[in-house]
Amino acid sequence: MAAFAVVVVSLVLMVDGCSTSSVRAASVKPDKERHDAPEFTLKDADGKVVRLSDYKGKVVLLDFWATWCGPCKIEIPWFMELQRANKDKGFEVLGVAMDDEGWETVKPFLADLGVNYRVAMGNDQVAQSYGGVDALPTTFLIDRSGKIAAVHVGLASKKDFIDGVEQLLQAPQGGGITPVPGFALRTK
Amino acid sequence: MVALPLCLVSLFAQSSGHLSVGEPQKVAGKRGAAVEAKIPVSVDNGFHVNSDKPSDPSLIPLKLSWKATGSLEAGQVVYPKASIEKYTFAPEGLSVFTGNFDLIANFKIAANAPAGPGMAEGQLRYQACNSTTCFPPKTVPVKISYLVQ
Numbered sequence: 001m002a003a004f005a006v007v008v009v010s011l012v013l014m015v016d017g018c019s020t021s022s023v024r025a026a027s028v029k030p031d032k033e034r035h036d037a038p039e040f041t042l043k044d045a046d047g048k049v050v051r052l053s054d055y056k057g058k059v060v061l062l063d064f065w066a067t068w069c070g071p072c073k074i075e076i077p078w079f080m081e082l083q084r085a086n087k088d089k090g091f092e093v094l095g096v097a098m099d100d101e102g103w104e105t106v107k108p109f110l111a112d113l114g115v116n117y118r119v120a121m122g123n124d125q126v127a128q129s130y131g132g133v134d135a136l137p138t139t140f141l142i143d144r145s146g147k148i149a150a151v152h153v154g155l156a157s158k159k160d161f162i163d164g165v166e167q168l169l170q171a172p173q174g175g176g177i178t179p180v181p182g183f184a185l186r187t188k
Numbered sequence: 189m190v191a192l193p194l195c196l197v198s199l200f201a202q203s204s205g206h207l208s209v210g211e212p213q214k215v216a217g218k219r220g221a222a223v224e225a226k227i228p229v230s231v232d233n234g235f236h237v238n239s240d241k242p243s244d245p246s247l248i249p250l251k252l253s254w255k256a257t258g259s260l261e262a263g264q265v266v267y268p269k270a271s272i273e274k275y276t277f278a279p280e281g282l283s284v285f286t287g288n289f290d291l292i293a294n295f296k297i298a299a300n301a302p303a304g305p306g307m308a309e310g311q312l313r314y315q316a317c318n319s320t321t322c323f324p325p326k327t328v329p330v331k332i333s334y335l336v337q
Contacts, residue, residue, distance in 0.1 A: 067246045068315055069322040071277040098324065109246065135321040154320035155277055 025163035027141075027150040034147035037062070037140060038129035042096065042120035045107055050094070050120040052146070059091045059168040060142040061161070064122060064133045066098045067109045071155035072137040076113060078158045082165055083117045089169050090144065095119035096126065098136060143168050202328045206235045206316035209328050212293075215260075216335040220299050222263070225332045227252070227291040229312070236284040237314040239270030243283045248315035248325045252291055257308040259301030259336050263294035275319050293332065301336045308332040 037060075042050045052060070063079060065072035076095075083093045097106045097119055110119055127133040130140065141150040141164045150164050202209045210228035217223045231237055238247045254262045268289040272281040295308070308331070315325040 066322070066324070068248045068325065070244075070247070070275070070282070070317060071320055071322060074277045100325070105246075135323060137321075154318075 025160055025167050027152060027160050028164050028167050029149055034149055037142045037146055037148045040126045040129065042122065042126060044118055044120050045103060050118065055092055056146055057144055059144055059165060061093045061165065062140040062142055063093065064096045064098055064136060064138045066136050067105050069136040074155055075137055076115065078161055080116050082161065086165060086169065091165060091169060093117035096122040098122045141168060205323060205326055206232045207237055207314050209312055209330055212330065212332045214333045216337060217297050218337050219297055219301050221297050223295050223297060225293045227293060227330060229291060230288045231286050235316050235318050236273060236286045237316050239283040239285050240267040241283060250285060250314045252293065252310060252312050252330065254308060254310035258306035259298045260295035260308050260334055261298055263296060266292040297336055303336050305333065305335050308334060
């Protein structure tokens with residue numbers, strides 16, 4: 001009995017030891033449960049076209065937010081940190097502002113916060129394609145092959161975002177385009 | 189017997205997600221008289237709406253406005269005293285309304301108003317959140333019946 005217990009404990013320690021090499025976020029779905037993130041065409045603050053497919057091959061944190069949303073304002077600095085820490089690893093944050101008043105309201109807000117990632121102006125059509133997005137913030141983690149790996153509705157934990165991004169960046173790059181550090185991949 | 193009035197109240201309530209407006213008090217008076225209407229508002233449990241004077245200028249205030257007031261001249265709207273509530277996303281506290289409260293709409297009946305009934309039509313704009321999530325701004329119609337005597 002004692003020998004059995006020793007074997008079990010050893011196995012547990014071995015498994016635990018192996019798992020420390022990769023991060024696992026509770027919110028990230030297994031590959032087979034992921035679905036394609038809907039494509040969209042929006043415009044950023046400079047009037048440039050933003051397509052999700054521009055980011056193919058990268059891990060994308062797609063954040064639907066608004067200036068009137070308090071919880072969104074807590075998460076935005078986290079996303080700025082994530083952008084800073086991972087932008088050279090094939091990761092991008094993309095914000096989608098859902099303010100009815102448009103850039104007149106959103107631009108000063110972005111400037112005040114010093115937001116360091118791209119933000120596009122959302123619309124109902126894009127929101128509907130992502131399931132309605134009635135509650136904000138709603139954040140999607142999209143893997144390198146353009147599939148939705150995790151969805152957070154409402155204020156989530158910073159750790160879960162960090163772990164989720166890390167897990168997706170560590171994942172083998174199956175069908176996605178392999179990013180080359182320092183080069184932005186673009187699909188026309 | 190009690191069910192009928194309750195049923196009528198719930199039929200009247202104008203809801204647009206996490207907030208509903210009950211039947212406003214009818215107003216009646218003579219030409220030139222000052223009158224007021226009480227408008228009952230209810231916010232769902234666990235939710236709040238920004239007060240008429242939010243803590244942060246980027247937050248959307250609760251606001252009652254009028255589109256057409258007929259023989260009534262719109263006056264001041266009196267909002268209840270807001271409470272300061274702390275949330276995970278706002279540890280410093282936010283100026284909000286929760287639960288049930290009344291708005292008081294003040295009017296003056298026009299000096300040349302024709303005698304008889306009428307309707308003032310307006311809307312209540314608000315933006316609701318719970319402790320982790322916010323919902324887009326909404327507007328709910330508000331109608332007040334009046335009688336010029």
